[in-house]
Each structure stands twice: as C-alpha cells, then as structure tokens.
Amino acid sequence: xxxxxxxxxxxxxEALLGWLLPDAGWQTPLGDFEEYYNEVAATLxxxxxxxxxxGQVLKLLPDRLYEKAFWGIVMLTNYLKTALxxxxxxxxxxxxxxxxxxxxxxxxxxxxxxxxxxxxxxxxHEKADQVYRVxxxxxxxxxxxxxxxxxxxxxxxxxxxxxxxxxxxxxVPMRRRLLxxxxxxxxxxxxxxxxxxxxxxxxxxxxxxxxxxxLAVPGTVILTETTARxxxxxxxxxxxxxxxxxxxxxxxxxxxxxxxxxxxxxxxFLMTLETPGVAGDGWLENWNRSATMIYVLLRPDAPxxxxxxxxxxxxxxxxxxxxxxxxxxxxxxHALTDIHLYPHRAPEQVWAAGNLKYxxxxxIIGLLMMFIACINYVNLATARAMGRAHEVGxxxxxxxxxxxxxxxxxxxxxxxxxxxxxxxxxxxxxxxPAVNTLSGKAFSTAHLGEPVILLGLLGMWxxxxxxxxxxxxxxxxxFRPVVVIRGGFAGGxxxxxxxxxGLVVVQFAAxxxxxxxxxxxxEQLAFMRHKDLGYDKEHIVVVPIRDQLAWQGAPALKExxxxxxxxxxxxxxSGVPNAVGWHSTAHWExxxxxxxxxxxxxxxxxxxxELYGFGLVAGRGFSRDFPGDATxxxxxxxxxxxxxxxxxxxxxxxxxxxxEAPVIGVVKDFHFESLHQPIGPMAFHFGPQWYQMASLNITxxxxxxxxxxxxxxxxxxxxxxxxxxxFLDDTFDRLYRAEERFSRISAYFTALALFLACLGxxxxxxxxxERRTKEIGIRKVLGASVVSIVVLLSGQFVRLVVxxxxxxxxxxxxxxxxxxxxxxxxxxxSWGIFVMAGVLALAIACxxxxxxxxxxxxxxxxxxxRYE
Amino acid sequence: xxxxxxxxxxxLLAVWKLQAKAYSLPIRKQITEITGHDWSLGSxxxxxDRLVKKGLLTSYLTESTPERGGRHKRVYxxxxxxxxxxxxxxxxxxxxxxxxxxxxxxxxx
Numbered sequence: 006x007x008x009x010x011x012x013x014x015x016x017x018x019e020a021l022l023g024w025l026l027p028d029a030g031w032q033t034p035l036g037d038f039e040e041y042y043n044e045v046a047a048t049l050x051x052x053x054x055x056x057x058x059x060g061q062v063l064k065l066l067p068d069r070l071y072e073k074a075f076w077g078i079v080m081l082t083n084y085l086k087t088a089l090x091x092x093x094x095x096x097x098x099x100x101x102x103x104x105x106x107x108x109x110x111x112x113x114x115x116x117x118x119x120x121x122x123x124x125x126x127x128x129x130h131e132k133a134d135q136v137y138r139v140x141x142x143x144x145x146x147x148x149x150x151x152x153x154x155x156x157x158x159x160x161x162x163x164x165x166x167x168x169x170x171x172x173x174x175x176x177v178p179m180r181r182r183l184l185x186x187x188x189x190x191x192x193x194x195x196x197x198x199x200x201x202x203x204x205x206x207x208x209x210x211x212x213x214x215x216x217x218x219x220l221a222v223p224g225t226v227i228l229t230e231t232t233a234r235x236x237x238x239x240x241x242x243x244x245x246x247x248x249x250x251x252x253x254x255x256x257x258x259x260x261x262x263x264x265x266x267x268x269x270x271x272x273x274f275l276m277t278l279e280t281p282g283v284a285g286d287g288w289l290e291n292w293n294r295s296a297t298m299i300y301v302l303l304r305p306d307a308p309x310x311x312x313x314x315x316x317x318x319x320x321x322x323x324x325x326x327x328x329x330x331x332x333x334x335x336x337x338x339h340a341l342t343d344i345h346l347y348p349h350r351a352p353e354q355v356w357a358a359g360n361l362k363y364x365x366x367x368x369i370i371g372l373l374m375m376f377i378a379c380i381n382y383v384n385l386a387t388a389r390a391m392g393r394a395h396e397v398g399x400x401x402x403x404x405x406x407x408x409x410x411x412x413x414x415x416x417x418x419x420x421x422x423x424x425x426x427x428x429x430x431x432x433x434x435x436x437x438p439a440v441n442t443l444s445g446k447a448f449s450t451a452h453l454g455e456p457v458i459l460l461g462l463l464g465m466w467x468x469x470x471x472x473x474x475x476x477x478x479x480x481x482x483x484f485r486p487v488v489v490i491r492g493g494f495a496g497g498x499x500x501x502x503x504x505x506x507g508l509v510v511v512q513f514a515a516x517x518x519x520x521x522x523x524x525x526x527x528e529q530l531a532f533m534r535h536k537d538l539g540y541d542k543e544h545i546v547v548v549p550i551r552d553q554l555a556w557q558g559a560p561a562l563k564e565x566x567x568x569x570x571x572x573x574x575x576x577x578x579s580g581v582p583n584a585v586g587w588h589s590t591a592h593w594e595x596x597x598x599x600x601x602x603x604x605x606x607x608x609x610x611x612x613x614x615e616l617y618g619f620g621l622v623a624g625r626g627f628s629r630d631f632p633g634d635a636t637x638x639x640x641x642x643x644x645x646x647x648x649x650x651x652x653x654x655x656x657x658x659x660x661x662x663x664x665e666a667p668v669i670g671v672v673k674d675f676h677f678e679s680l681h682q683p684i685g686p687m688a689f690h691f692g693p694q695w696y697q698m699a700s701l702n703i704t705x706x707x708x709x710x711x712x713x714x715x716x717x718x719x720x721x722x723x724x725x726x727x728x729x730x731x732f733l734d735d736t737f738d739r740l741y742r743a744e745e746r747f748s749r750i751s752a753y754f755t756a757l758a759l760f761l762a763c764l765g766x767x768x769x770x771x772x773x774x775e776r777r778t779k780e781i782g783i784r785k786v787l788g789a790s791v792v793s794i795v796v797l798l799s800g801q802f803v804r805l806v807v808x809x810x811x812x813x814x815x816x817x818x819x820x821x822x823x824x825x826x827x828x829x830x831x832x833x834x835s836w837g838i839f840v841m842a843g844v845l846a847l848a849i850a851c852x853x854x855x856x857x858x859x860x861x862x863x864x865x866x867x868x869x870x871r872y873e
Numbered sequence: 874x875x876x877x878x879x880x881x882x883x884x885l886l887a888v889w890k891l892q893a894k895a896y897s898l899p900i901r902k903q904i905t906e907i908t909g910h911d912w913s914l915g916s917x918x919x920x921x922d923r924l925v926k927k928g929l930l931t932s933y934l935t936e937s938t939p940e941r942g943g944r945h946k947r948v949y950x951x952x953x954x955x956x957x958x959x960x961x962x963x964x965x966x967x968x969x970x971x972x973x974x975x976x977x978x979x980x981x982x
Contacts, residue, residue, distance in 0.1 A: 013942070036937070036944030037897045037914060043940045044898075061914070 012046040014039060014058045022062050025069040080409070087396065088417045098389060099421075101768045102382055105761050106425035106473075109378025110465055111432040112757060115440055116371025117461045118433075118448050123364045126267045126345035130208040132302060135171070137309055137338035139163070139299045143603075144333040150588070150603050155336070157289045157297045160200075162323055167315065169307035172202040175278055175289075175297040176270065181549065183726055184274070185248040186236055192727050197272040198283060198297075206302045207270070213243055214259025223280045227259035232273040253282050266447045269344045292327045300341070309338045332590070332601070362827075363747060370754050373515050375465065377758055379473040380508040381765035382418070386477035387505060388772040390484075397481055398489035410482035411475075418474025419466070426466050443750055445742075506805055509769070512762040513809035513846055514816070519755040520842040521817035522824075525834065526748040529825065532680075532832045533741055539675025540582050540617040541702075545733040546712070547581055548699045548719060559610075559696055562722050566701065569718070571711030574702040576616045579608035579695040583736060585677050587695075591688065593649055594658035602648055605677065605685060606661065608692025614640070614672070616702050624655040624670030627691070635691050637666035643674045645686030661688065679740040680830040700733075759846065763853040766802060770857040774798060781861055782869035791862045798858035799851060806850045810843040817842070882962060883908070884920040885929060888949045889959060896935075896946045897921070921949060929955035 019035065026034055038061065046054035092099040127133055139159065141152045160173040177198040184191045201221040204211065211219055212230065219227060226247060233242040245257045255276060264271055276283065278297075288296060303309060316336040328334050339347075346361040397410060433440075434450050441448055452458065550562075559577050566575045580586045591602040607613075611634075614626040622643060627634045639659045646654045654668045674684045703711050716728040738745065774781075781794055818834060825831045877885065887903045888895040901917045924930040931952055934945040951959070 012940075019942075032944050033934070033947040034897075034914075034918065036941035036946065039942040039944070040898055040938075040940050041914060064915075 012043045012051055012054065014042045015055065018055075018058050018062050022058075022065070025062065025065045084413045084416055085420075087413075088420055091393070091417075092421075095389070095392075097771070098385055098768060101764050102385060102421055103425050103428060105378045105381040105764045106422060106469060107428035107432060108757055108761060109375040110426055110429035110469070111436070112374035112754065113371040113465060114429055114433050114453075114458075114462070115436075116367045117458060118440075118452055119367055119444060119446065120364050120371075121455070121457055122267055122446055122448070122452075123346065123360060127269055127341050129265055129267070130206075130341065132206070132208070133342050134340075135303045135305060135307075136206055136341040137301050137303065138341065138344060139301060140337050140339050141295065142335045142337065143328075144335070152295050153339075154295045154298055156292045156295055156324070156327075157299075158292055159323070159336075160297070160299050163299070163301060163319070166319065167312060169304050169312060170301050171304050172205040172302040174202040174206045174300050174302075175200050176203065176300065177278070177297050178270075178272070181729070183250050185251070186245070189236075190727055191236075192729060193273060195271055195273040196276065197270070197274065198276050198278045198280070200278040202302075203275070206300050209264065210262045212260045212262060219259050220275060220277050222258065223277050224253065224255055225258040225277050225280075226255040227261055227275040228257060229261055229263045229273050231263050233257075233260050249276070249283070253280060255280070267345075292324060301338070309340070313338050362824075363743070366747075366824075367750075370519070370751070373519075374754065374758060374761065375469070377512050377515055377761045377765075379469060380512050381761060381768065382421070382469070382473040383476050384505050384508055384765055385768045385772070386418070386473075387480055388769060390477070390481055391776075393481055394484055394489040397484045398486040401484075401486040402490070407482045411478045414478035414481055415470065415474045418477070419470035422466050422469035422473070425469070426462060429465075430462070443746070443753070445746060505769070509762075509766065509802070509805045510809045510812060512765060513806050513850065514813035516755070516758045516762045517809060517813040517842050517846050518817040518820065519751065519758050520845055521813070521821060521838055523748065523751045523755045524838050524842065525821040525825070525832070526744060526751060528832050528838070529828065530741060530744050530748050533744075533828075533830075534737065536676070536680065536830065538582070539673055540619055542583075542733045542737070544703055544705055545616075546701045546703055546715070546730050547733055548701065548715065548728075548730045549697060550577075550699050550719075550723070558722050559693065562699070562718070565718050565722075566699070566715065569711060569714045571704045571707055572701050572715070573704060574612055574616045576612040576700045577610050577693070577696040577698070578613050578700065579692060579697055581698055581700055581733060582607075582617055582675060582677050583733070583740070585687070589661050591645075591686075592660040593651075594660075596649075602645070602686055604645060604661070604688050606688040606690065608695040609689050610691070610693070610696075611635075613689070613700070616700055619675060620673035622671045622673050623653075624668070626670055626672075627689070631669075634669065637664065638669045638690065639666050640670045640672060640689040641668055642672050642684070642687040644684050645688060646671055648686045659688070661690070666690065676830075681828050683829040759849055763849055766850060766853045767857070770798070770802065770854050773801075774857045774861040778861065778864070778869045781864070782866035785862075785866040786870070791859075794862035795855065795858045798861060799854045802850065802854050803847065806847050810846070814839050814843075877958065877962070878920070880916070881920045881924055884917065885924060885951070885955060885959060885962075888930060889951055889956075893948065895950070896948045900949075924955070925949075928952060929958050 019039075022038065023035055038058065042054045042058050045057055130136060138153065139155060141155045143150045143152070154177075157175055160175050163170050164173045175198075179196045179198065180194045182193050182196040184193050184196070199220055201219065203209075203220055204216060211227070214227065218225075226249075228236065228242060236242065236247070237245055242257045242260060247255045247257060249255050261275070264273075279289065284296065285291075288294060301312075303312065316338075320334050320336055324334055346364070348360070400410060430453060434453065437448050437450065440446075550559075563575045563577065566572050585605045585607055587607065588603055588605045591604045592600065593602075609627065611627050611629050614621075619626070624640075626640060627638065631638075639661075641654065641659070651657055654671055657668050658665055659668050660666075672689075676684060677687060678685070701715065712730065715730070719728055777798070781798075784794060784797075817839065821834055825834070883904050884900060887900045891899050891903065897914060897917050900921075901912050901914060904917070905912050921930065925932060929952055930949045932947050932949045935948050937943050937945050
C-alpha cells in the first residue's frame, strides 16, 4: 500500500483553491485539504479524493468570486476617485502632463503616419513582391552611369529567353505633352506610354473599358477617373477623341482608378506604347536607345537572384554589338517595393537617395519627442511624490499590498496617457491639412483608422502608461508607512534628484541636438541657394520651344525677340545649365583604345556663353568671327580637361557622337547638377537641330509687360502650343525640395521639443519653489537680495542645461556631419552653430525658470513665515 | 453568560479532548465519529474562527509534514476563558438535566 504523502491533489485545483481562500493564513487550510486528500485517497482511492477536492473548490467558487469582484470594484472606484481628485486638485500639473504627453504623442503619431506612408510605396500591387524593374549600369574607366531606362527590345527578349518571367511591360513617362479635345488645349506632365501587360504586372483597377484590349490597340488612351472628369465632365469618356501633340488622334477606351499617392508611377494618361508616331519609326526595335523603363513579373517561386545571375549572358548575347569595347554594361533587377526608398540601387548611392534616410531621421525624432514628454511625466510625478506619500502610508496601514499600489499608480498613468492619447489624435486630426502642406503628403483622417496606426496608438498608450508610469509607481509604492506618516519623510533624497536631473539633461540635450540639426539644415540650404554656381541665373526666363520652331524658325524668332524692349539677350540651346539632359561618350586625340569619357553636353548657339556669363579659363568661346565654330568646335569645362589629362587643351581634337572637332576653349567649372553631386565633365558644341529652350535675359523693369510681349511673339511662331515659360532661379527650389521640406519640418519639431522641455522645467521649478518657500522667506529676513535668490533658484537648473550642452555638442556634431556627407558641396560646421544652440536653449530655459523664481523671490517673507 | 452554538460547543470540547493534537482534521474526525454526521472541513473552520474571535481559543503553528505538502498545522488551544466556558456549559447542561429521572423510547410497560 502506498504511504500517506504519495498523493498530490491536481495542481490546478490547488492553485484555484489557494486563490479563492481568504488572504490571511491561507497556507494552513491548504495543508489541511491536502492532508485530508491523502487520507481519502488512501482509504477510498484517489478518484474519490480528487472528486472531493474539486467539489470543495467548486462549492467555494461562487461566494468567493462575488466577494473578490465586489471588493475589486470598490477599490477601483476608490482609485478612480483618488486619481480624479488629485488631477483636479493639481490642475496645473495635470494640464502640463496632459498637454506635454499629447504633444509628444501627436508628434510620434505624425511621424508614424509619415513612416507608414513611405514604407507603403508600391505595396498595393497584388504581386508587388514579384515585380522588378530592370536597370542598367554602364561602367567606363571614368565612372558609372546608372539608368532606369533601357533599350525597348530587351522586353520581348527577356520574355522569350526566360520561362520564369511571367510578364514584361514597358513604360515611358513623358512630360510637357500637348493634348487637345476640340478647341481646348492642355499641357500635361503625367502622360505615360505602356503596353498591354501593364495591367498584368501592376494592380491599377480598370473601372471602365475592356481589360482584354486595354493598351493592346495602337492609338488608344486610358484616363484616370479624375482626369476623365476634368476633360469630359459628366459625359461618357469612352469613345471620345483626344488629340496628341497636334498629330495623333487617340480614342479613349478605358478609365482607371486614380493612382494612389504611394505609387512611384504617377500618371493621368496611359497611351498604348505601340501607337505609331509617338517616337521615331522602329524605336521599339532599336537596341541603341535607352528609351523605356522595363518591369518584369517573375513567377512566385522564381528567385530574382537566379535571374539576375543570368543577365550578364543576356547582355553578351543581345547587347554586345551596341556597346563600346571598353564599356561594361550590366543589367540588374530592382525590387518594385524598393524603388521609392532606394531610387538608386547602386549601393554607394543608397543614402544619397534621401527617402530612406528621412524615414530614419523622422522615426528617431518622433520617438525622441515622446521620450521628452515621458520624462516630463516621470519628473513631475516623482517630484510631487510628497503629496501622495501620506496616501500611500495610509493605504499600506489599511492593508494594501505593494502590488496593489503599483497597480493603482500605473492605472493612474494609463488613465492620463489615455486622455493624452485622445487629445493627441484630436490634435493630429486638426493639424492634418497643415501637416499635408508641410510634408507634401496626402494624409486623411481615414489613415488614422488603419490597423497599423491603431496598433501604433495602442503601443504608444501602453508605452506611456507603463514606461512613464512604472517608475513613479515603484518609487511611490516603496514608501514605508511609519516614516511617511510620522512626517520624517524629506522628499528628495540625493539619489532621486540625481535621476531627475539626469532626465532633464537628456531632455535639453535632445532639444539642443534638434536645434543644431535645424540650423545646419537651413545653413546648408542657404548655402546651396546663394552659392555662386559659376553662371548667372538672375533675370533669365526660359521658354521651352519645340519641333518645327526649333531650328527653321529660330533665327527669325531670335531677331524678333531682341526687338522687345525688355529683352537684352536671347540664346537657343538644347538645355540650360541646370537642366542639361544630354550625355554621350567622348574620345579624344591621343586617347588609348580603352579611354572614354561619359560626358554631359549642351548644344548651344553663339550667344549662350555670354548670356549665362561663363568664365573662360583658356581659349575663347563660340564667336561669329569664326564661322567654323558653327560646324566644328568644342568648348569643355575644367573637369573634362582634367579627366582627360590635357595640359594645353586648346586646338586638341575632341570626339563625340556628333563628330570630331578641335577644342577652342575651356570654361570654369560650374554647377549643372544639384550640389549633392560633384562637378562632372561637360562639353558645349553647336547643334541647331536639337534646340529645345530659348533663354532670355530680361531687364528687371516691367517684367509682366516683357513676358506678355514674348508670349504674343512666340504664339505667332507656334500657334498650336500654349505659351510656357519659367524663371531659371525658380527651378533651383526643385533640386532641394527634400532639404527644404526637412528644414521646415525639423524647425517645427525643434520648437515643440523645446516647448516640451520647458514645460517640464516649469513644473519642476514650481515644485522646487513651493518646497523652498520658507527657506526663501528666512533668507530674505536675513537680508538676501532678490537677485541672489533668483540666482540661487535658477542656478541648479542652469547647471543642468550647461551639462546638457556638453553632452549634446559631440552627438549633434556627429549627426550633422553624417547628414552633410550627402552633399558634395557643403557648409563647414562652425562652432557658432553649437554655441548659438546652447545659448538659445539656455535663454529659453532661463526665461521659463525666471517666472517662478522671480515670483518666489519677490514674495513678502511675512506671507510665508506667518504660521511659524 | 455567553451562549455558544451547538457546533461551537462541540468544537470547543473536541479541542479540549484532543489537547496537543487539536487541529482541523482530528477535530472534524472526532465530531464526525461522535455525531455520526459527515462534517465538512469548512463547517469546522467557521466555529473555530468564531471561537478565536470570542477569545475562547488561541492557535499556533506547528511543524509541517510531507502529506500536507510541506505546510504548517494550525493547532488550537483553550484559553482560560475557554476552559471557564466549558465548565459553565457542563454546569448548565447538568442543571438542565437534573430532575429528569429517566428518558427512554420504551413505554412504561
């Protein structure tokens, strides 16, 4: 037989019983039950024993559950009541807390919206994970050229060659296209050419029209919903005719949903790629022209790496004839979902691309803001702990467990966090329009309801409730009742003020880093805007011209333009200094077999260099005195000469796709790309057939009159085309739009971070002043001056801000440097910026502190010491 | 004098009888054996607690045994008041019974 002690009741039942039994001395009854269990098990068998045990548990259940729930609710109402009373009693603290947390959470929420949007690019396509863009890199000894457009016949060849390619589509985005319906003429920037598999590869929903023939029939066009309404109003768009570039009549055969804002392809019109007349004959079979973007859809089980590995052989088989022998041409696959975040897949350019960098920066800023707000909460809660000490003591005396108290305080912070969260959501909803103009995004309140965002909100709530709540909770619940109630409790021991001080330092360090960041960004922006680019950009109007006008009409138009009183000079060219748009491969006299240079070039006329004021380093510019210049002459920039390695370039023979000619001059380097890039080699030569722009140097007086006259004139020469022009200096803003936006957003964040930090400081000062009222009174009685008391009170906080400055400076220096690395031309980080950030933060902090401290210093000691 | 309920009376008496072994299980066992009813453990705890509250019993914890899962026993002991109460009960009972010559279910014949 088994001896007693061998039987154990089921652990579950035992645990349940333990939970149900009254708290005090529950160990003994549990022992009794177990002993009896053993007795029954030994005599009547374990089954009976188990039944008995469970019976006991179940009998106990209803009564005890009721009791527990009852007391739970009683305690909960009590906690709620205390929490609310506390909030109402200390309205200022409560509002500082809610306001601070709400602002912090709102910032965090906005960055969450931004990050979610950035990361969601092109993910709405059903097969997003299987779609890749085929990119090309052509590598020369002088450098790599990266292209997203590649020769069109690659598409059918890929499809035929590789079974894992399910579909291939070719896409060509076009700008400044002229569309006409009846008499209405529109100029459109979002016209795309695409072929039929477009709808297999991408998920753009065809609302109207036949999906079988969409983009398959030449001479047809598909509109987005908004565009269809814009063009045809309420009339049925299907079957309508739109004229393209005064040459082709397109039939509208379909309507697609508007393109989501988080698509990297942004179109209003989809024209069938094979429509004759949109480009030269046979362009789709031309292996020499990088004319189309090509997207492949892979089978779900096909790894892109495997296909990518086969592409070098593909290049050998199909493209070898078209390449120079020193040119290494590589095709690579760029995942659709990466295109927005890493526009250039070449690894060294990942950061320069911008988008991903700002995702990181904004995530960090958002978290930082919330962190600052949480610090406010922790600091104020611990600073005010004195006020709650008696409550904790009394509760403990009345039998509260520490766990109950922790629960109570965490519950309180969750309550506060919940209220702040609601305020934050409201704040964001109200600010959305402003946020949209600032960020260039199109957020709506509907975005706030998305699962990811809701999850984020929940996370924020939990984070603030627990992270900010747990420290005060553990701190407060640790009070020993005897000490607190007797009144010997002194509030802040050294360790606790040290923590509070540390947190204030962190806050101000973060705020100062943001200040430095904002100042560096705006300095760099100003630097880029005002940097001497090496040519004149003021008072220059650019008028795009096209087709028949380009070279037959040019001399006549020029003559007429110069007759307008406000026009000082006119030049025709293929591009302007900040929009070159042409590059080619160059060779030169004395070059080795393998030497070649990828070079940018502009086709110009005699007046171009003078109009833009390029500085000459050697030789001469194009001149009417040398008629030969119009057919065979090159002007290079310094970078080109340096790349070639000529000491004396004048008269040397230079060769580009257009032909051989001597170099007649060298111009000083000028910036034809954004300042992110170093200056590359550049060549000028004549080429009237390529003229696309007229640059007009106008007088600053009566600009509208001059423009009107120019318009009338150009309309006379090109009646079919709407007059279009822009000021050259306006276009620079586009180059630095990302930085401009970042500069403005970071300014707002900085202001808010400072505000939050000061809010916390305000609360802390108020607390310290309150604690030291009597001390101040006594000091005043003993003859202390107002100034000395203000200094005394402010000193401890000013010290913290100074420490924050010391901490923040190296960190700010490193991160600012990291950001500036993306610019080939950048400002030097001067000490001035850091000092200014420190002084600014210090000044604002002093202002915050001074209100409370001056008020305290001015108080009549009679008021404070009356009751002693 | 304070009147006790019947169960309190039984428990008090059982504690006296069991002396050093007076904890819940033996108490229950004894009462069950004498009355012939199956007393549950819970129905022992209530009078025990009440007697402690009234100051007739005190308790202390003793050694733990393996069959109790390593938990202590709570052993009860009569206080002076408890002993007085028992004496009183006995006196009252005897007083009540005195004069009853005989009592049986059989008829007088």
